[in-house]
Structure formats: C-alpha cells, structure tokens
Amino acid sequence: MSKKYKGFLWIFIFLVIIGVSIFYLLRQYDNQQANNTKLIQNNETKANKGVSDKPKIIEKKEREFTGVNIKYNDKSVPVLMYHSIAYEEGNELRIPKENFREQMKYLKDNNYTTLTLDELYSFFISNKPIPEKSVVITFDDGYKDNYENAYPTLKEFGFNATIFVITGAIDNEKDYLTLNQLKEMEQNGVDIESHTVAHEQLDKISYEKQLDTLTRSKKYLEEVLGKEIRYIAYPFGKYNTDTVKASKYAGYNMSFTTQGGWSNKTQDIFTLNRVYISANYGLSEFKRRLTNPNYNTN
Template sequence: MRSSKIRLIGLVLLIVVLTVGTVAYIFDSKKNNSKVSSNRAQKSTAGINKTDVEKKIEPKYNKLREFKGKDLVHNDKQIPVLMYHSIADNSKVTNVASKSIILPPEVFKEQMQYLKDNGYTTLTLDELYNFLKNDKPVPQKSVVLTFDDAYEDNYTNAYPILKEFGFRGTIFVITGGTDKIGAYLTSAQLKEMDANGMDIQSHTVNHEDLDTLSLEKQQETLAQSKQFLEKLLNKKVDYIAYPSGKYNDFTEQAAKNAGYTMAFTINSGWANKDTNILFLNRVFVNALKGIDQFKERLTSPNYE
C-alpha cells in the first residue's frame, strides 16, 4: 500500500516536471523565434536610411527663391517672357515661317551669353506668378525663357547650353507627341529636365486650335494634357501656353475649369499685372533677326 502511494507521488512529480519543462520550452522557443525575426528584420533594412525610403524625391529646383538686395522690382514693372520653339540648324529650311522659329544653337548660345554677361536672372513660372499675383520682388534684370512644342532638340541642343549658364526655363509640351517616333521629347527626357532646372508645363494634347473648339472640347484637351504631365512628373501642372496663341470666348473658362492659374498667348509684349493672367504676352525670338533685335526686345517693353 505504501509502495503504491510512493509510486503515485512519483508519477505526480513526473507530470509536474514534464509540464514545467514543456512550458519552459514553449516560452524559450517563442523568445528565440522573436529574436530571429528581429534579426532578420534588422538585416533586411541594413544600410537603408528610413528617411531615404519614406521621403519623396523632389526636383532640385522646385522651390521658390527669395530674392534679396537693392536691385529688386515689384509688380508695377513688366517682365519679358521670351518665346522659343526649336533650337536647331535651319540652314536647309526654305519656308520662311518655319525658318523663323528654328534658332541655330550657336545663335541661342550667343543670346544666353548676353544674358549672363549683363546680369540677367532667369525666372521660373512659379516665380513669375508670385511676382504678378503676390507682388514678390524679383531682380531688376529678370527674364523668363519658354519653349513651345517640346521638340527633341530642346533636350539635345538648348538644355546643355542652359545648364552651362545655370539658367532655368520652361517647356510647354504637346503631350500627344511624347514617346512617339519623331521630333518630340520622351518621358525620360522630360523627367530629367524637370528635375534639373527646366519646368515642364502644358501645350494641350494635340496642339489644337482652341479658337475653333467649344468650351467642352477645350476643357478636355487642357485637362488631359495637365493630367498626363502630373502623372508623369508627380507634380502639379499649373501653367499652359495656348497653341499658336489662339483662343476664343470659351478659353478663359476652360483654363479655369481645368485648373490652370496662369497662361500665355503669342501676343507681342512683356508680361505685366494689368494683363489678364490667363492671357499673358510673350516676346517672340525671331531666328531671322540678329542680336540687335534680341537686345531691343529684351530691354524695351515698347519694342517694334
């Protein structure tokens, strides 16, 4: 009888020991698994800065500059907005109208050298908008460089020259031509330029003559081109140049409905706050004229 009790007590003790051991094993296993998972997680993120992963990569020139000094002007003054198209050799072009908008690279460089030598500041469109609407001062010798249509030579010829001089400019893109075989810029080129001092903005989808379109059709091409560029460049697109400078009574409402805050025509003259900001003037740079006309149009708002 006594031996039976001893065996029972031993059995109970054995069960207790096994139970405690099992619990301890389970606890240790969970603890070890947790360490392994932690180690794996640390290894998977080794060498990666969390802020580098989380932060949005932004273009180098996406912020407004705050200009300081005594040689600043407010929006009671005007700013020349130069209008270019193609920067390429025009020696074999016979059509006069076409030749006038194809400026040879060496002439373009001469013009940029003049700007540099004479202390000009090239404004972004954000800076121009801030000047016109919010009276933010800019350097007295300010100019805006714009390029219509987004020809590939803007990348191969104009862009290297602008980088050489540290200048900024804006390309108005016919989005329907992007990545198509032909003379227009690719998505990769647009992204590169947008991240390095060139602002990319809208020139409609297919260079439509807006003066022939209804409000609905105008709004469609204005909105679609804007959305295409915003998706491609991951930024807001606020500005547009009307193709061939054409517009009608519906254009202002279409531009507002599509979300634009500033727009350009080809009407001759400098940009000023007294002009409707959705119909700003520009200065045509004529490839058939010499440096003297360039200087005159750059320095006098009442040029011929």
C-alpha cells in the same frame, strides 16, 4: 544646497522654459501666418474654379533676391518665346544653337535672372519682388532639339526655363521629346508645362473639347512627372472666352499667348504676352526686345 538657492534655481529654470516656449510659439505663429496666406490664395483660386480634387501644391523654397535692384508688379517682364533650337534654312522658328547660346551668354554676362513660372506668378499675384533684370525663357511644342541643343546651354549657365509640351507627341513622334528627357530636364531647372494634347486650335473647337484637351494634357503630365501642372501656352496663341473659362476650370493658374510684348499684371493672367524670338534677329534685335518694354510700339 540652501533652500533659498534651490528656490532661485527652480525659478530660473521655469523662466528659461517659458522663454523658449514663447520663442517657438512665435516662430510657429509666423510660419502659420505665411502658410495661411498661401492656403487662402490656393483656396481662393480653387473656389473660383469650382474644382476641389486638385493635387496639392508642393511649396518649393522661395528664392530670395538680394544684392540686385528689384522691381514690383507694376512693371512688366519679358517672357521670351522660342520653339525649335536647330538649323533649317528659311524657317525662322528654328534658331541655330550657336545663336541661342550667344543670346543666353548675353543674359549671363549682363546679370539677368531667369525666373521660373512660379516666380513670375508670385510676382503678379502676391507682388513678390523680382530682380530688375528678370527674364523668363519659354519653348513651345516640346521639340527633341530642346533637349539636344538648348538644355546643355541652359545647364551650363544654370538657367531656369519652361517647355510647353504637346503631350500626344511624347514618346510617339520622333522629333519630339521623350518622357525620359522630360524627367531629366525637370530635375535640372527646366519646368515642363502644358501645350494641350494635340496642338488643337482652341478658338475653333467647342468649350467641351477645349476643356478635354486642357484637362487631359494636365492630368497626363501630373501623373508622369509627379507634380502639379499650373501653366499652359495656347497652341498658335489662339483663344476665345471659352478658353480662359476652361483653363480656369481645368485648374491652370496662368496662360500664355503668342501676342507680342512684355507680360504685365494689367493683362488677364490667362492671356499673357510673350516676346517672340526669330532666327532672323541678330543680337541687337534680341537686346532691343529684352531691354525695351515697349519694343513693339517704337
């Protein structure tokens, strides 16, 4: 091989190495920027709460919403609120499973996207766009029938949902979900979050007691489920200024009440509205609540 040719070969190899290095450096820089943004957001929330010994947030891969109309966080989102999925004559909190399935089928047939609470949170906080037809499905209390009657339908349609559980009832009270059921659902698109330890009416108890039930339920679920608990629904939807303060201090990121209406970012993120679904509503009332952001004012 001639000296001149060897010289060119080395220059070529050198340029390739430089090129590849620049490519990787740029890619890393991009990733770092994204991580920094997340870190800054996490640190900011921590700083606001004055808490530092929180479990690390495991960043899940974010879903990309393509091929659908999207909306930004100046718009509202319906967060459906269910309790029990079962029959009971005269109890409007218990929705027969056929009616529940009919409502879920409506969502499926009409191309609704069921958001996780992480996705709803990103939408409000980071303005991550979501599909125009987005909905959040939540259940309060953690009834065993959620596993028996709602979970099969949710799985059938591949839907995300959240159950806010009363942690003191787990493996203790017969009508409530067991830990094994929670673990199984958690692995299959059903997010488990807190509804306090004993369903305390928060606005009736001291700040210290509120902080205690908010913290203990969160720590318990984090231990048994091995994930960070970031969201809570207030029992009876009741709260006061101490509740919001205690929720922040305990390390929650977002809370829900039972105040009727779609959730939107003009509300305090610690007192978000939800859309009540009663056993007395037919499919047309379900549709009205699902499609009309101002359903409760007209």
